[in-house]
Amino acid sequence: MKAELLYEGKAKQVYRSSTDSEKLVLAYKNDATAFNGKKKESFPGKGRLNNEISSFIFPYLHERGIKSHFVKRLNETEQLVMETEIIPLEIVVRNLATGSITKRLGFEEGSLFESPLIELFYKNDELDDPLINDDHALLLTDVTHKDLREIKVKALEINTVLKEFFQSINLQLVDFKLEFGRLQNGSIVLADEISPDTCRLWDMETGAKMDKDVFRQGTGDLISVYEQILQRLERWV
């Protein structure tokens, strides 16, 4: 199924599909990184867990009208996706204040935003993925005003769907990061992954952090937390 390796990121490898030139194989790695790669550790099983969690969420979104690059899960650690040209923006949606925004702007930890907040970050490791505004995005990437509007509308729709879904499995969706890509026909679709690496999820009863923050902050066992997320998803089905 895999032909040549096209790209290797911190959490995934991207291969061309050997059977379909328009598709790619995403191979999820066991590595976890934080603070722009300054903290790094490998967790056996993490690739499988994130592949399974992401392979649950993308079809769930698709059934609710949100198009993505996702085609199907291939095996424990790999999925088949449509090839897209990734737009180098990280779209962060926040429901509650935590992480970088509390340090940057002084919001009280855990405070609820009146309506979801969107932030754009420029995907560039050398620059440490800086926070940017729309005008920067227009200069730094090939997006148009219309594309940005479309991306933000989609990000808020995804937030509405996922917030409700996670609530049904007793998890509060605190914030998350999305990436979008362009298909060959120019249309913009959701890409990358949605997993506890890219979302903050807090248990609604205990408030326990059930995401990569346990690794970032060294407060828990990443694998057992990700296993619990997958188990809740599987119980929901």
Ligand code: UDP
């Ligand atoms: N996030 C991500 N990749 C990044 C940066 C952030 O997936 O490179 C996610 C992160 O998991 C969280 C949200 O985006 O769900 C907001 O992250 P924040 O800006 O608070 O980042 P921090 O500096 O706290 O990691």
